[in-house]
Amino acid sequence: MNIKQLSIFLENKSGRLSEVLSALGEANITIKALTIADTSEYGILRIIVSDYIKATEALKNKAFSVNVTEVISLATPSEAGSFAKVLKTLSDNSISVEYMYAFSFGKKAALVMRPDNLSLAIEILKENAFDFITDSDLSQL
């Protein structure tokens, strides 16, 4: 139920992001989701891609610091209170979210998150019948 996300360490230098994206483009990899967490000196680029193994290889060849992390992705209806419901379910079970990013388009919304306890979070969300987005869903997108 979990999906693979790539995290890439980037110094705050202009052109670095574009180099990552070019490397992925050259390897014929599509990006499904992307976010950047930044500090004053560096940032972490987090992406979800069509083929994380190929993507990791392509980036490592270009000497980028890449790490594969397991995250959860859910599809929710694009309506008021639907994200709140997800988070309430988690917090009722004492699960914290380390970070998350989300986007809604039309009638659907998708969110990606990293809970502090991944397996417990999956279990609880399944019990509450939330709609998971899996790696195979992504490759069909």
Place this chain on the structure above:
Amino acid sequence: MIWNRTFECMSREEMRQCQSRRLIDMVERVYHNVPFYRSKMQAIGLHPEDIRSVDDLNRLPFTTKQDLRDNYPYGLFAVPMSEIVRIHASSGTTGKPTVVGYTRKDLSTWSEVIARTLTSAGAHKHDVVHIAYGYGLFTGGLGLHYGSEKIGATVIPVSGGNTKRQLQIMHDFGSSVLACTPSYALYLAEALEEENINRNELKLRVGVFGAEPWTENMRKEIEEKWKIKAIDIFGLSEIIGPGVSSECIYQKGLHVNEDHFIPEIIDPVTLNPLSEGTEGELVFTTITKEGLPLLRYRTRDLTSLNYEPCKCGRTLVRMHKCNGRSDDMLIIRGVNLFPSQIETVLLEMSETKPHYLIIVDRVNNLDTLEVQVEVEPEFFMDRISEFQNLTRKIQHHIESATGLGVNVKLVEPKTIERSEGKAKRVIDKRKI
């Protein structure tokens, strides 16, 4: 004014005789009391009686900082510990400091040479000496302290730090002589402007500055901002601390107290002595020290010697202001730092590899130290907090190993320049 005319103004021939007599005695002592020197001399078939005058100096073996480290902490002391009355230490390369010990006579020698230093800077018993060097294991504070008392001046042992208080004390207590590092003197001068203290209400007239290299431009700036005479003083703990040499009011080279410490200039590669006036590595033999007498100690400082008589009347040889070093040691805020210390810290931590770059700069007259460390792909995590923890951890380890505040910056892998052979580990942006 001259503190000790007998020794500071003796003829070259008298000095030669004095040095010879003391050297012979010293070699005898280290041969019989320091196993390290005995075996070094035996290894080259040298007997104490082979040393008959100062002309034989270059037959003696050298001593390096590594030798002090190998014999940590007390291995090179030439007297029993019951005779040692004081210990000082300076930062070392591997987390272990260089330890030095003084007998009662050594402390009295130290006060004597500091008394000469202060007198040659124009200080006297009516002065109030404001000592803003750190007190403690560092030799700066206590060294200046006892020498100032010896000339009968009033000593204010402020020690380092707390700039506001320094200025207030200077103002209220009537400090007339300031002793600190030259960069701190500049920093204090700027703080003075910010605190809106009127320079004319201060009694300051002389500064004795040392423990780090500084340029003529810095001197000009200090003298203009403070309206004082800025005197360069030199020393290193292995030899005695401050008091090894100092400028007189003519500021044309630092007079070496050569009746206690014989200076030589050698080629750092061939180790051969160089002729007068040629620049090379400065080497000292301590001919009167009892606790830690050192034969031909290689300071790694680059300078030259000038035996011409000085206008001040002193005949003591003068060394030029130090012009850099023959090793990679940095002096940051008066603290010695070897790049290998940073390397050791990074090697000891499981999350880092020793791919680093040290960047030293001077911002508002204070030295800054930044260490860039490459993020290792295998230890790379996904959360900002983990990076922040790693940064703090590296910072903490460097600070406890070196005693220096540091700004750690994580950089991408393989971005620090690699080269065949010796990697470039240091960028020193300070203009010194």
